[in-house]
Amino acid sequence: MPELPEVETLCRQLQEVVSGKIIFSLRILDNKLGEFQQVAGQTVNAPYRNGKGITLPLDNGKALRLHLRMTGRLLWQDDRPTPEPAHTRFVMTFKQGRLILIDPRRFATLSLTDNTPLPQAFVDPLTQFPARLLWESVQGRGLPIKSFLLDQRAVSGIGNIYACEILHRASIDPWRPTRDLSLAEWKRLAKMAKTVLLKAIDCRGTSVSDWRDLLGQQGEYQHFLQVYGRAGKPCPRCSGAVKRVKLGGRGTFFCPDCQR
DNA sequence: TATAATGTTAGACT
DNA sequence: AAGTCTAACATTAT
Numbered sequence: 001m002p003e004l005p006e007v008e009t010l011c012r013q014l015q016e017v018v019s020g021k022i023i024f025s026l027r028i029l030d031n032k033l034g035e036f037q038q039v040a041g042q043t044v045n046a047p048y049r050n051g052k053g054i055t056l057p058l059d060n061g062k063a064l065r066l067h068l069r070m071t072g073r074l075l076w077q078d079d080r081p082t083p084e085p086a087h088t089r090f091v092m093t094f095k096q097g098r099l100i101l102i103d104p105r106r107f108a109t110l111s112l113t114d115n116t117p118l119p120q121a122f123v124d125p126l127t128q129f130p131a132r133l134l135w136e137s138v139q140g141r142g143l144p145i146k147s148f149l150l151d152q153r154a155v156s157g158i159g160n161i162y163a164c165e166i167l168h169r170a171s172i173d174p175w176r177p178t179r180d181l182s183l184a185e186w187k188r189l190a191k192m193a194k195t196v197l198l199k200a201i202d203c204r205g206t207s208v209s210d211w212r213d214l215l216g217q218q219g220e221y222q223h224f225l226q227v228y229g230r231a232g233k234p235c236p237r238c239s240g241a242v243k244r245v246k247l248g249g250r251g252t253f254f255c256p257d258c259q260r
Numbered sequence: 261t262a263t264a265a266t267g268t269t270a271g272a273c274t
Numbered sequence: 275a276a277g278t279c280t281a282a283c284a285t286t287a288t
Contacts, residue, residue: 001266032284052267069267071285087285105285107267143278152268159266209287211266228266249280251264 002068004125004157005200005221006211007049010074013214014047014054014099017076021094030089030103033110039064050118051156063115069107075100076214121156125197129190135183145181145189146174147248158193161206161228164253166193168227168237173259174252199224227253 002010022043026036038060045057054074056064068074075085078097085102090110092099101108123129141148149155149163158166167174169192172185181189205211205219208229212218226236231244231253240257 003266006266067267069283070265071267105265105283107283107285109268141277147278150267161266206266208266248278250267 001071001073001209001211002205003052003159003162004049004197005162005203006205006213006219007052007054007068007157008201009204009213009219011047011049011054013076014056014074017078017097017214018044018056018094018099019046020044021096024093024095025091027091027093028089029084029091030106032106033089033108036064036110036112038062038112049157051121051152052159053118055115055118057115061115062112065109065111065113066101067109068103069105069109071105071210072101072103072108073210073212074214075102075212075216121153123155125155125158125190125193129193131186131190132183135181135186138178138181141178143178144175144247145172145178146252148178149189149193150248150250155193157197160250160252161208161225162193162196162200164228165226166196168235168254168259169196171259173256174247174254227255229253 020043022041023039026039028036039058043059047054047056052067054066058064076097076099084091084100087102087104089101089103089108146163146167149158166189170188200206200221203219203221204213206221207218208222227242230242233242235242235255235258238255238258240255242253242255245252
């Protein structure tokens with residue numbers, strides 16, 4: 001479910017809510033997640049985002065790494081305990097409230113690791129999108145540009161919704177082989193990736209189906225979507241009909257008239 | 261009943 | 275060897 005803007009939203013809210021707080025207990029309701037006895041009693045330091053992942057650093061040098069995958073959600077409750085929502089997979093209790101993982105499809109993962117830096121992707125779309133270097137280095141790659149944007153080892157944090165939106169704003173056909181992009185097109189991609197993602201962070205994410213932030217609130221970026229989920233509707237830029245195709249197994253929305 | 265859903269990756273294929 | 279593609283994971287909603 002969550003891509004970079006949604007995970008960034010959660011991390012910012014987590015910083016407010018759990019930084020410096022002591023974990024009273026971590027109750028695992030889906031044993032697929034694993035066992036985490038050692039975290040009780042630990043203080044949580046400032047949470048941060050790694051791509052689409054969330055890291056909760058602990059005082060003992062370890063870190064809880066959470067990835068929400070497709071349908072994972074985090075919810076903070078600071079009032080008196082209520083019955084857990086459907087599909088609750090863990091409950092992390094603090095003196096001041098509790099952090100709940102909700103995940104219908106059970107793809108989310110949690111692990112306890114050393115709090116060491118993780119391998120960085122080649123491109124961080126918010127801070128480092130070296131257009132010229134990419135243009136020079138992807139020669140020989142016939143991979144569709146959309147698949148390249150979704151490859152987390154290459155570009156960190158972009159998922160299906162924002163890949164569609166970024167390619168539309170850059171006027172690039174998702175099927176274009178990566179090797180065929182011009183330098184000007186890489187520059188447009190870099191610019192539009194940053195524009196779209198920063199705006200979406202500002203909007204606290206995209207609530208097209210069930211995305212909610214840490215406090216249960218919807219995001220607002222769904223009001224700015226140009227192509228995602230808009231098959232058959234007119235392209236806001238050229239009035240052509242938005243098409244939905246399948247690319248790399250994922251639903252892909254684009255405007256064949258103005259994305260070349 | 262069949263399909264699709266905001267993600268990732270192991271294994272197959274080229 | 276390296277790049278690319280597909281199926282699988284598990285569940286709900288349309």
